[in-house]
Amino acid sequence: MQKLLLLGAEAIAQGAIDGGMSGVYAYPGTPSTEITEYVQHYDLAKERNIHSQWSTNEKTAMEAGLGMSYAGKRAMVCMKHVGLNVAADAFINSAITGSNGGLLVTVADDPSMHSSQNEQDSRYYGKFAQIPILEPSSQQEAYDMAYFGFQMSEKFRVPIMIRITTRLAHSRAGVERKELLDQNELTLPSNPKQFVLLPSIARVQYKGLLDSFAGFIEDSEHSQFNHYYEGTDKSLGIIACGLAYNYLMENYQENALTHPLLKIGQYPMPRSKVEKLMEECDEVLILEDGYPIIEELLKGYLGKEKVHGRLDGSLPRDGELNPNLIAKALKLASEEEVIEIDKEIQDIVKARPPAMCVGCGHIDAYNALNEALSEYGVGRVFSDIGCYTLGALPPYNAINSCVDMGASITMAKGAADAGLVPAVSVIGDSTFTHSGITGLIDAVNEESPITVIVSDNFTTGMTGGQDSAALGKIEDICEGVGVDPEHIIVFTPLKKNHDMMVEIIKKELAYKGVSVIIPRRQCVQTTRNVALNERITELNLR
Numbered sequence: 001m002q003k004l005l006l007l008g009a010e011a012i013a014q015g016a017i018d019g020g021m022s023g024v025y026a027y028p029g030t031p032s033t034e035i036t037e038y039v040q041h042y043d044l045a046k047e048r049n050i051h052s053q054w055s056t057n058e059k060t061a062m063e064a065g066l067g068m069s070y071a072g073k074r075a076m077v078c079m080k081h082v083g084l085n086v087a088a089d090a091f092i093n094s095a096i097t098g099s100n101g102g103l104l105v106t107v108a109d110d111p112s113m114h115s116s117q118n119e120q121d122s123r124y125y126g127k128f129a130q131i132p133i134l135e136p137s138s139q140q141e142a143y144d145m146a147y148f149g150f151q152m153s154e155k156f157r158v159p160i161m162i163r164i165t166t167r168l169a170h171s172r173a174g175v176e177r178k179e180l181l182d183q184n185e186l187t188l189p190s191n192p193k194q195f196v197l198l199p200s201i202a203r204v205q206y207k208g209l210l211d212s213f214a215g216f217i218e219d220s221e222h223s224q225f226n227h228y229y230e231g232t233d234k235s236l237g238i239i240a241c242g243l244a245y246n247y248l249m250e251n252y253q254e255n256a257l258t259h260p261l262l263k264i265g266q267y268p269m270p271r272s273k274v275e276k277l278m279e280e281c282d283e284v285l286i287l288e289d290g291y292p293i294i295e296e297l298l299k300g301y302l303g304k305e306k307v308h309g310r311l312d313g314s315l316p317r318d319g320e321l322n323p324n325l326i327a328k329a330l331k332l333a334s335e336e337e338v339i340e341i342d343k344e345i346q347d348i349v350k351a352r353p354p355a356m357c358v359g360c361g362h363i364d365a366y367n368a369l370n371e372a373l374s375e376y377g378v379g380r381v382f383s384d385i386g387c388y389t390l391g392a393l394p395p396y397n398a399i400n401s402c403v404d405m406g407a408s409i410t411m412a413k414g415a416a417d418a419g420l421v422p423a424v425s426v427i428g429d430s431t432f433t434h435s436g437i438t439g440l441i442d443a444v445n446e447e448s449p450i451t452v453i454v455s456d457n458f459t460t461g462m463t464g465g466q467d468s469a470a471l472g473k474i475e476d477i478c479e480g481v482g483v484d485p486e487h488i489i490v491f492t493p494l495k496k497n498h499d500m501m502v503e504i505i506k507k508e509l510a511y512k513g514v515s516v517i518i519p520r521r522q523c524v525q526t527t528r529n530v531a532l533n534e535r536i537t538e539l540n541l542r
């Protein structure tokens with residue numbers, strides 16, 4: 001079979017394509033973006049007519065994926081971990097409807113918050129929804145899990161979560177492909193009520209989900225992704241989940257591992273294997289890249305002393321794991337040695353703090369906003385998530401919040417309700433359609449005195465320039481939800497327009513209702529994107 005050198009994210013895409021996927025639904029978010037981009041740029045996916053356009057947000061992606069599964073076809077939904085918060089309503093309920101065609105929900109967590117607001121562990125969501133979770137330890141397993149995940153979803157008739165982390169998503173390894181499977185035929189669910197979650201039906205469906213749980217554990221006991229390695233030194237047993245298995249084995253390239261080891265790649269946990277390890281070994285070390293979920297479970301309420309991990313300080317409580325931290329926990333390296341190695345790495349790989357690109361339109365908008373606001377004092381700008389969040393850093397120091405996608409408009413509204421007038425929201429075009437519109441409706445309905453700046457660069461800049469669902473639609477959307485057209489103002493954020501921009505912003509800050517200002521200029525990183533340039537010209541946006 002063909003062997004490819006793939007990122008973990010790409011391996012998942014390839015596994016899903018080879019496994020008979022008919023559509024991927026996603027909203028970009030590091031470190032998950034490359035999964036969908038791989039499908040978008042792959043000729044085989046085009047030949048097979050696999051859907052791969054970006055969704056407006058993670059919730060719409062989850063629901064569209066569920067719709068494709070309803071129609072009997074295999075679908076994958078992808079997002080970063082915080083995206084699952086947005087998709088959570090649909091995700092949790094999809095466990096109760098169950099799937100028809102195989103449905104995979106691939107979620108990429110970001111321990112250490114390389115490019116995220118938090119480091120939440122999506123395995124909790126999988127557990128919350130009570131569905132099986134797959135967690136690869138290598139790129140090959142990532143491929144295999146996507147490939148076999150559809151069959152598993154169809155066998156149990158539930159969605160399957162695949163949980164990956166940044167290092168796996170963004171590192172490459174050789175991956176061996178399997179036979180290319182046909183896509184499913186269009187087939188409606190055999191039970192026409194399966195997807196109708198009226199309470200009387202949902203109760204039955206929920207019981208069905210609970211009844212399936214024993215089968216999930218049984219499957220996990222025999223899973224190719226869970227393995228018990230016998231060991232002679234039973235003073236310590238190790239449980240290594242997902243990528244932590246890889247980190248562990250990096251410490252045993254020359255010397256054999258003599259401790260019993262339980263490698264976990266499929267949840268719920270294989271109960272008998274866990275019991276065997278707990279009984280056999282004097283102490284147990286749990287390695288999981290994320291929250292100490294398994295550790296907490298095995299410690300129990302009373303905290304079994306023989307279980308070690310992040311909760312007792314054997315490993316740090318936060319941040320991602322790495323081979324050196326595990327070496328320290330196993331006493332293969334001293335604290336001083338680990339600090340020394342970290343220092344050496346820092347000397348080679350210099351930190352590169354993020355900054356807005358030279359020539360970015362957000363910069364000109366912030367320079368104008370800062371000047372217009374100077375007479376009111378600081379502390380009034382609620383921002384959102386995108387490249388413009390970097391306006392929090394010097395020399396701009398232009399924003400006072402960044403919480404979750406869409407929160408800029410609603411937080412400005414709440415602050416204005418509290419009497420902070422004027423209150424300003426700064427949001428990007430992609431974030432506006434992702435989650436800003438509903439908040440704008442709240443503000444319009446209550447005639448809140450807020451100034452909303454939709455900084456429109458025609459793209460989803462921060463994640464690498466993906467399509468923006470807002471392209472060419474922002475004024476119409478604002479007018480459609482009730483913003484007075486006289487207070488929807490567009491300008492081009494350029495140095496030469498500075499004074500004009502300051503005047504416009506000042507005027508709107510003084511207005512006691514909702515105004516929307518749209519600084520509009522293309523992201524300089526997308527100027528070579530031929531398709532985007534054509535669309536911009538077609539829509540007459542320049």
Ligand SMILES: Cc1ncc(C[n+]2csc(CCOP(=O)(O)OP(=O)(O)O)c2C)c(N)n1
Nearest residue numbers: 029083385386387428429430431460461462
């Ligand atoms: C719920 C959620 N989904 C995805 C992301 C990842 N993400 C961060 S910024 C961003 C794009 C912002 O695009 P836009 O608002 O147009 O601003 P730009 O970066 O182009 O300035 C995305 C998708 C996230 N942080 N949270």
Ligand code: SF4
Nearest residue numbers: 357360387461523524
């Ligand atoms: S990528 Fe685009 S939007 Fe982001 S900072 Fe650079 S020019 Fe600005």
